Each structure stands twice: as structure tokens, then as C-alpha cells.
Amino acid sequence: MGKWQRSLYQPVLPLGKDGKRVTGSAEHIALSRKAAGEGMVLVKNENETLPLAKGTKVALFGKGTIDYVKGGGGSGDVTVAYIRNFYEGMKIKEAEGEVSLFHELPEFYEKNVKEQYAAGAVPGMTREPEVPDELVQKAKAYTDTAIITICRFSGEGWDRKCQITEEGYELFEDEKKQIELSASIFENGDFCLTNGEAAMVEKVKANFKNVIVVMNVGGMVDTSWFKDCKEIPAVLMAWQGGMEGGLAAADVVTGDVNPSGKLVDTYAATLEDYPSTENFHKSVYYVDYNEDIYVGYRYFETIPGAAEKVNYPFGFGLSYTSFETEVLGAEEKDGKIVVKASVTNTGKRAGKEVVQLYYGAPQGKLGKPAKELGAYRKTRLLQPGETQRVVLSFTVEDMASFDDLGKVAKSAYVLEAGSYVFYVGNNVRDAKKLDFTYDLAEAKVTAQYTSLAAPHKLEKRLLADGTYEALPTDNGPVEEEGLERQDKLTLEGFLPAVKAQERKSFGELMEAAKTNPNLMNVVEGKETLDEFVDKLPTEALIHLLGGQPNTGVANTFGMGNLPEYGIPNIMTADGPAGLRIQPQCGVNTTAWPCATLLACTWDPELIEEIGKAGGEEVKENNIGIWLTPAVNIHRSPLCGRNFEYYSEDPLVAGKSGAAMVRGMQSEHIGASVKHFCCNNKETNRKDSDSRVSERALREIYLKAFEIIVKEADPYTIMSSYNLINGVQASENKDLLTGILRGEWDFKGMVTTDWWTHGEHYRETKAGNDIKMANGYEERVQEAFEKGYITRDEIALCAKRILTMILRMD
Template sequence: MTKWARAFYQPVKPLGPNHQLLTASPAQLGLSRRAAAAGAVLLKNEGAFLPLHRGQHIALFGKAQVDYIQGGWGSGEVTGPTPLTPLAAFTEAEAAGDVRLAAELSKFYQALPLVKPDEPTSIYAEEPVPEATVKSAAAFADTAVYVLGRTSGEGSDRQAVPGDYSLSDTEQALLAALREHFAHIVVVLNIGGMMDTSWFVADPHIQAVLLAAQGGSQGGGAIADLLTGKVTPSGKLTDTLADSYAAYPSSATFNQSDDAVDYTEDIYVGYRYFETLPDQQQHVNYPFGFGLSYTTFALTDATVTDSPAAYQVSVAVTNTGACAGQEVVQLYLAAPQGKLGKPHRSLVAFAKTRILQPGETQQVQLTVQLSDCASFDDLGVVAKAAMILEAGDYQFYLGTDVRSAALLPVTHVEPATRIVRQLHDYCAPNQLAQRLTASGAMQALPTGPQPPEYSVGDPGPHHAPFQLPVAEWLDQGATISREEPWQLADVATGATTLGDFIAQLTNGDLVHLLCGQPCVGAADTGGFGALPDYGIPDMMTADGPAGLRIPPDRGVITTAWPSATLLAQTWDPALVTEVGRGAAREVKENNIGVWLAPALNIHRNPLTGRNFEYFAEDPLVAGTMAAAIVRGVQGEGVAACIKHFACNNKETNRNHADSRVSERALREIYLRGFELAVSTAKPLCLMTSYNQVNGRHPSADRELLQGILRGEWGYAGLIMTDWWNLVDHAKEVEAGNNLKMPDGDPQRLLAAAQAGTLSRNYLEANAKPILQVLLQLD
């Protein structure tokens, strides 16, 4: 096919083998099932109760066995095939002789009327089970498998109440009945985010717990594969599971106001808090990086190579158990406290083995650049706005979770404090009065008036302000005129330069390019470009990250991939890249050029409504997994769009809520994953977030976009808004937000241009990345 043929002509051109449709094909669904199994975390397995033995009698409880939650609601929803539910998957397993199901109980759940609520809610309504049905099931099986569900989504946050973060009365009653009538209980958590774990961590009646998360179209199949032993669990937690919601440091400020959130815990997010602050380790039920297996592993013969630039570790990983499996090796840093203060543990590298057979060994290498161990000095304690490696001992811990990692014998010593990189004083808070330190004490921060949403200087020499009538002004501005205008394909072939191509565009053409365009074909989120006189295609976008999101009325069924958190729990970038490739092929097959994924905001708080769309509480995991997705997507000629830049950690009042965060926490925690994705995978697109960051909306914050993103990180891609945000389009153009979606505000741009506050230079500067991205797409 010729370049942009899909965008121009919307052909029906399958990408599968033998010209078959690839979208939601068996191969795609099989990959989704494999990824869902690889990310599930075995939290508990007392007495090696799992896997179930062949032909074992089980009683399957929980509404989620038939009303399986494949993902959250909102932009993460996917119109996929009917999900393979746990009940359907175990029914297949029964036909294969793997298990025997309590038939009367299964019929009870199959008969339930599954009605979606009029409004999405995170309060999960479990179905009570008649006592007679429970007793009948117990007469058939001594093992109960309880599939417990939770859901959440875009536009609202969760609640620390029964039925959401904690168990409802109905769930408590059902568990009490299971304890009374069954000798063994297995719990499967079909949940999108964190929830209370105190009810099972020490309960002797609950022998096994599998965190299966939300596994997409084939999640039920993954659960059956894991419980029957067809797949050995290898997932690891990407969050700390504490003994109560109140134990999380952000719990005190998450609901302080609809208008603002103070990130007073600063850099001490997740395990950085629990492993550092005095007396907090005792509140951890399951530590970051934790996950059990059906087999065992030994890490031996670790060797270290230390240099001024890097710290390298090589370790032998041996499967010492009786079945095949995979292990994740994790390397943590304990930096000297120095003048800045540091977490006691920070993840600096990780790697997952291949599937190792019993007795098999793999040598695993991990490398840490010492420059990546630096801290940002936002107050000028050592050197203001610089990344600092303070003098002292840098110790490293190697293991399979943050708590069990053991100290390596070689310590890296920095003889003197040094500046690794001098940066800039950008995006400072004015309303954040204090922050947490490693000792547990609060440090006062400078405060001042809230900054206005502001205008900034021009990126180049001004043309004279336009004072022409609108209609006339729209036709003006071109500095190159040709009888037959250059086509964008001429830039692609080298017949002309992009600069000359832009110079022939009128002011009206440029305004058009900076505004989103209507949907074509199956797309539902609009596109951009759409100037056929210049051969500029109308490139469609589609929501993610759970898959290609196409509304039901389009008649297209797509694969629902495992939630982002579940993918991250694989700790397997190669597998996640494979998922990215699979997702991109469906996007491309349906004539769409930009997939609005991945999302990589930090799991700051368990109640954030969109945590299922995000990867982890740790920026290295988030950035690594985002980069893996991007590489897979863009390897198929489709643009990835990382989002939501930045600090989109709450859904309540998301268009206005101000995330008040120190420059240090912003740099080290909330922007770090984006920086990793940008530097290692070069995503073609980036989406700004709805919320404010320290008093400014990111889409209109020149310090964030031009200072950090483009200036310090060298990002050259397209920057777009989130859909229907409430920020002045002219200010966004001034700040360097290239594209306003889904339709922009051309009248506002015209008014600003007529007033002399928005020059053509701004229009050209913002149109250039849009055209550069189009040139890189198929």
C-alpha cells in the first residue's frame, strides 16, 4: 500500500495470515491470555496447596466468575469478544479432566441477571448465596475457589469503604460460610487496583490467594491456567500492599479538597516510604516486588564490577524446584543520606529470566549508571536545580523483592559530592507548605502567591501583528506561492523541505492543523491533519490503553488486553513489547494511525480511579514498561501517545484540581517515568493532563513543555491535549502544546492573532511537530 493509503481511503485490508482479519483473532487472544497469566501474582500458597491436583473437586464462588471484570471503564474500555470468564474457563478445564465443578453452584451463578448499573460505580455488589446451595457445594468439594471482583474507571475515584477498598457485609458473610463448610479456600482477586489484604494475610482458612487483576478478553482462561498448573505464576507486585488504607502516606491528603492535593509525602511514595520511615515496615502485608511461584529459585555467585560510571552485577539464577518457572531479579540502591536525604531503598535495575526447567541455571546481568542514582536539589542545599551525587557509600541490595533483597559485598564510594547534571528551576510550587523527610520530620517549603495562567514570549522574531479582517487574514501568511502546491508526500520523498512546505501554508491552514478533526471510519476520538489540497491525511486516533477502543455501534470487535498494572506485574519488557505490537496491528488494520497509550502516571494512592490504566508506584517500572509498549506499537508504523503529562493522580475535579508537588518529587517520581520513555523509546506523541501542576495546567505551562520536555529531554514529538480540556487554546499554542483535541478552538486562535498576541511564528512552530509525526507514519 502507498503511504497514508489507510488514512486517505479507509481500505478493508486485513493484516493477518492468508489475508485474514488479525483483530481479535485467536492469535491475538492467545497473546492476551499469555500476558494475563504472566502478570498474575501468587500472594499466598500455604502448604503448597496450589496448583490444584488433576481432577480435583472445586466449588466456584463469586459473581465475578460469570460477570468477569476484564478492565475498568472510560477510555480504557474495549468492545471485545465476550470475555472468557473464569466459569467458562473452568468448564473447559473440566471437560479436559483437570477439575470437577460443583454443578448446582455453577448453575446458580449462571442464572444470575447481570445488569450494569445506570452510572458506573466502584462499589461492588456481590451476590449472596443461599445456605442450601453452599452446603450442596460443600458436599461435593472440600475446596472453595472464590473469585472476588472490584472495578473502577475514568472520571471518579474509589472510596475507602466496604464494597470498594474493603470487604462488604455480603462478602464477609460469604467468606464466613466458606470457612464453616470448606476445608480449603482459594481466593482469586479480579481487581483493578489495590484493596485491603488484612482479611486474608494471616487467615489459616484461606490457603492461597492469586492477584489476577483485570486480565482482558482472556483473563478467565489465565486464571484457570494458573490454578491448574498449566502455567507457573511468575508475576511480582508493582505496588506495596499495606495493612490498612490509613498506612499509605498519601491517605491524609488524597481527599483534603476537590480543588488541590498536597503531595506532602514528597519522594516517599510506596515502598520508598514503607522501607524508609521509622516503624513503617510493620504496616506492610506484601512488599513491593513480591510474588510466589510453584517452584523455587536460588540466586548465587553474584559478582560485582564497580567503576566511577557504572555498577554491574552478574548473578546465577537456578531453578531449584520441581517444575518450570521464571524469576525476577531486582537490584535496589541505598544511597547515603547526605544533606538531601534519600529513601533507604530505590529500585535501580531488574531482569526476568527465561522459563527455566528444574535444575537449569541462567546468568543474569544488571547494570546501573551511577548518574541515574543522583538526587535533585530543589532548594539549593548543595547546588540549586542540579542532579547531585553526594559523597559517601552507595550500597546495593540484590533479591526478588524489596524486603528480602540482600546486601552485596561491594560498596560504591563517591569520594566527593559532584554535580551530575545542571538543570533548571522549573515548575516550582507556591502553595505547598511542607514535605516529609527520611527521618519522619516535616520540612518547611517556601510559599507565595499562586501563579496566574500566563502568556509567554514568542519563539522567534515577530511578524507585524495582524490587523486584517478575519477572512482576509486566513488567506494570508504564506511566503512561498506555487501554482501547484507542494504535497506532503514531496517532503517524504525529499523533493522539498518541511520548512518550504510549511511556508506555503496560509494562516488558516496552520490554524486548521492545530485543531483536531472529525472522525472518519471506525474511529471515535477524531484525528488531525486533513488538508487534502496539500496531501495531508486525516490521521485518526483511538483510545487505549486496554486495547483498540471502538464503540459498539461500529460493529468492530477488538482484543481487550490485560490492564496496564497486570502487564507491569510481568516485569517482562519483551512480553510487553509483544503486546504493544499486537495492539498496534489492530489499530493499523482498522485504519487508525495513533493509539492513545500507554498511560504511566504513578500509583500515588490506592483510591485513584484510573490506577488500572497505570503501571506502578515506581517510576523505573512505569517508564520501562511504557517504553516497551511504545517500541512495540511504533515498530508497526503506528504512533504511540504516552499520557497523562503530568501528575494525573486523581479523577475528582480533574479539570481543575491542583497537584502541589515539590520540584524534587516531580523530577524523581512523577516525571521520571516519562523521561525514561522519551529517552529510550522516543514516543511520537505525548498527551498533557487535565489537572494543574503547581497552579498551571500542563498544556499551557511553557516551563514544563518547552523547558523540561523539549529543552532538557530533547523531545521532538507531537504534544496534544487531553480531550475537551478547559484551557485557553491560544495560551496552549504559546506554551508549545501543538494540538488541541478533539476539535480545538480556531475562533480563539483567530481572536488572539487579530489582537496581536499570537504571531504566525507560533502557528508554524506548533504545526511542524504535527507534520513531522505524520511523515513517520505508514
């Protein structure tokens, strides 16, 4: 194909074999099902309750049996040909002779859920109906085995267990509607069971000997109701498994798939046990990240008294078989920690295991988590008795901590003196300490930087011993002089202008094409990009800095769009759970499992395969940039958008995200890694200030982005809505220019999230190259004329946008 042919002409050109489309293809749907099964986590299985023995009679309870949630809402939603719920999956297993079902129960739920949908309910936002006693008794007479399915919806723009403090904040109508609906359905917050669900569970426990629970959820939920409950011997965290998630869950409970997923978050006994819960809803205008680097297992494995609050530790997950991991050797070699191990399947079923390597740095002056994940590896499918050797490694410098206060060396990554210890196992709690240590006689600076994006109003932070240290505060930040800020209402939901073209003859257009600068000359090597940009008028450069109208099936707008200069309009599309095309376009795509499930596979190779398949669908539909992956940290279970994000751990998030980016960009489809950074709360997300220390910023909240930049070279990164330490992320020069480009050497382009509250020209000055979905050319032009921004600053961002476009097919 010719350069930019898809963007310029929107051809119908399938990418599959024999002229078939790959979008929503059987092969991609099969991959979605496979990935869903790989990421489901068996957290409880007493008395070998699972897998179900062949021919087991089963009663299916819970409206979640029918009311299946394939993935989250908002930008994470996908238009598909069908969705397979758990009942439909189990019916397939029944047809294959694996189970027998008591059909009256799911038929009761099916009728009820259809009625709720008809009344306007959406999947996961339905109410648990009361099951008639006579139906329960009929099911009891049929079998002693029951499977309860609990489902939860997740969505963009709202948080869980929503609270709005009295600070004069006015809710948007959608926010208000969602919060009121959530409160009416989930009386105890959707982290916990509803009263209706709890009553149903008690009824099932009282009438059935073998009770199995399947959790169709997007992330962290209450596990205390089944953790120590003897009447519930088995629990599968099935997550939001994409369009084939119900069948994938059936694959696991019947034993056709041996579960190999591991948790990527810590499951504490109560919501209040997470340190982030206390001040999550303290204000709609800011969040104090007082727990600092002690997020997730770094908190629960370190802080005195926290360990006993854990129900299920990070990295935990059961299998239908058993494994033995033997460490064969550990050493430091050429600046790397290298651990060799063998994994043997000692059970009776084929299965996969995940080997996890943790390190513990000396407490020193800075204080450290007791354990931090350094590397991990998932085995291939091992047959009973089969052994696989694995090598785990990471650099010594990866163990360095950022010293933001100058206790050892200010604004530097530091390896403190002492012994560094290592642990190997299949979860953070059970990992066994090795005899090998890495010893440093004196502290070593591994990288020296300057203070960037420092907090101004964060008063304290948690230390490893459970106490807090005071942090310096001031009245900053101070904003540079400039145009009076735009009214925020003028920044909400406006569409790009459609550029007018005067009536011209064919001859006039042909003549102009001969004389105008043309980006194709750069493609063909006739001139450099710098030479091309120098020829463009400032007005044209400013035009490039804003979003452009949709073409084809796109609905999230384009970038570029200066045909008179040979610049195509590159379309974007939402992710991350699949290519998002509006239903009215008539295109069904593949719905992949949610990001949390994918992370639970602990398998970057599988995630890369999904990235490639997703990239093919994006490309086939003539779109150039897929707005995924989302790699924000699971700081709190309350964040409504956790389903879109991978993990509480930055290494898992970074490795998973890098794999997704590599897969997508192998198709020359641009990734947009989001949301940079600290977008850990949806309430008032465009104006909430994340107050976080420089250390936590670099070690926790920026680390996944850093890994992706250095390992996968993403075409684009998306800045977040929120403020970071008093500065809009999209206007934050310390982050976008100082750290992202200055420290990490990022070569790509930065886009805003859609309709931010940042001032366009200030975003440009900070290094945020394009404002989406709509730019404000007149504001940038006025700032240019008044000397608040220079042509060089404008041209620099334009060049980055053009560089991205040049990377496209």
C-alpha cells in the same frame, strides 16, 4: 502501499497471512491469555494448596466467578467477541480432566448476575447475593475445596471511596451517578470487602477446609482479611486479565501455568497506612503531595515505623517452584553499576524468576529512600535444576537526586558523598545487601538545570526521618496578559467542525492541485518542511492546531486534514487495554490485560510483543495514533484510574511504557504517552491542582516519561487535564518546553487530553501542539490579531504536527 493510503482511502486491507485479519485474531487472543498468566501474582500459598491436584473437586463461590471484569471503563474499555469468566475457564479445565466442579453454585451466580445485568448493572458493579444455606451444604458434601472470586470495576472519571468536600463544587451528572452507585454497593469503599462479600467469605471459611481466593481487581485492595487468616491458605491476585482472564486464572490455579508475576505496588495493612490517603479528598481543587519522593516502598522501607504496616512488599510474588539466586560479581565499570548473578531452579516444576537490583544512596544533606529499584531482569522458563546467568546494570548517574532547594547545588542532579550500597533479591524487603559499595569522596553534580514548574502553595514535605520540612510559598503563578478566559462550558464535549468545500469542477480542483503547496513534495524531497510551512497561510496553520472529524471506525477524532495542501486526516483511537472501537461498527478487537497486570510480568519483552500486536490492530483498522500507554504513578490506592497505569515505581512504569511504545511504533503507529503529568486523581480532574515539589516531580512523577522519551522516541505525548503547581498542564511551558524538550530533547508532538479547560492559544504558546478533540481556531486567530501569539509560535506547533504525520506510513 502508497504514503498515507490507509488514512486517505480507508481500505479494507488485512495484515495477516493469507489475507486474514489480525484484529481480534486467535493468535492475538492467545497472546493476551499468555500475558495474563504471566502477570498474575500468587501472594499466599500455605501447605502447597495450589496448584490443585489433578481431579480435585471444587466449589466456586462469589458472584465474581461469573461477573468477570476484563478491564476498566472509560477510554480503557474494548469491544470484544467474547469474555471468558473464571467459571468458563474452570469448565475448560474440567473438560480436560483436571478438576471436577460443583455446577449448581456457579449456575446460581450466573442466574443472579444476569438478572443484575438486565437491570442495568455493569461488570464489577453488582451486589454479592446471599447463597442459600442448602446450596452451601450440598457443595460441602461434594468437596472440601472452595475458590472464592472477588471482583472490582475500575473506571475513568471517578475515584475510589469517593468523598466530596463542601467547597461549592458541582458534580457532573455522570460523576454524581457513579459516586452514588459506588457508595450504595461498596458500603466500606471498594478498597474493602462489602458486607455481603464478608458474610459470604465467613460462610465459606466455616464450611470448607481448603479456601482459595482469586482477586479479579485493577489494583491495590485490602489484603488484611486474608493475609494472616489460617482458613484461607492461598490467594491469587488475578487482576483484570483481558478477554481470556478467567481462563488464564484457571491455568494458574490448576498448575498449567506456574505463576511468575511480582507485585508492582506495596500492599499495606490499611488504606490509612498510605501517606497519600490523609489529604487525597481534603479538597476537590488541589492535592498536596506532602509525602514528596516517599511514594510506595520508598515510604514503607524508609520512614521509621512504616515497615511493619506492610502486608506484601513491592516486588513480592510466589511460585510453585523455588529458586536460588547467587551474586557472581558486582562492579562499577565505565560509569555503570554492573551486577552479575545466576538463578537456579531448585524446585520440581519449571518456572520463571525475577531478579531485582536495588541501591541505597547516602542520606547526605538531601535525604534519600532506603532502597530504590535500579534494574531488574526476568529469567526464561527454567526447568528443574537449570541455571541462567543474568546481568543487571544502570548508570551511576541514575542514583543522583535532584536538589531543588540548593542544599548542595540548586536545580541540579547531585551524587552526594558517601557509600552507595546495593541489594539483590526477588522483592524489596528480602533483597540482600552486597559486600560491594560505590564510594564518593565528595559530592558530584551530574546535570545542572534551572528551576522549572516549582510549587507556590506546597507548605511542607516529608523527610527520610519522618519529620517534615517547610517549603517556601508565594502568591504565584502570575498569568500573562491575554484574552479573557473562555467559559468552561464552551470547552466541554464539542465536536470538530466539518470543513466546508465550495462546489468546484474537476478541472478547478486539478488546477489548484498544481499550484497549491503540497506535503507530498516534502515526502519526495522536493522541498523542506520549513519551506512548505512558510507557504501556508496563517489560517491554515491555525487549522492544524485542533482536532478533526472522525473517519472510518474512529471515534476519538483526527489530526491534520487539509486535503487542499496534501495533508491527510490521521485518526486516533483509545487505549490502553486494546484498540477501542464502538460496538456499532461491528469490529471486535483484542482486550489485553490491564496495565497493572502487564507491569506485574516484569517482562518488557512480552509487553513489547503486546505493543506490536496492538499496533497491528490499530493499523489494520486505518488508524494512525493509539492513545496509550498511560504511565502515571500509583501515588494512592484511591485513584480510580490506577488500572490504566503500571506501578508505584517510576522505573517499572518507564520500562514497561517504553516497551509498549517500541512495539507499537515498530508498526509505524504513533504512541501517545499519557497523562503528562501528575494525573493521580480523577475527582474534578480538569481543575484540580497537583501541588508537588520539583524534586518529587523529577524523581517520581516525570521519570517514567523521561525513560520513555529517551528509550523509545514516542511520536506523541498527551498532556494531562490537571494543573501542576497552579498552571494547567496543557499550558505549562516549564514542563512542555523547558523539561520535555529543553532537557530531554523530545522531538515529537504534544496533544492535549480531550476537552481540556486550557485556553487554546495559551496551550500553543506553551508548546502544546494540538488541542483535542476540538480546536478553537477563532480564539487563536483573535489572539494572533491582538498580538498575544505570533505566527512563529503557531508555525512551530504546526511543524511538529506535520513531522508526526510524515512519520506515518
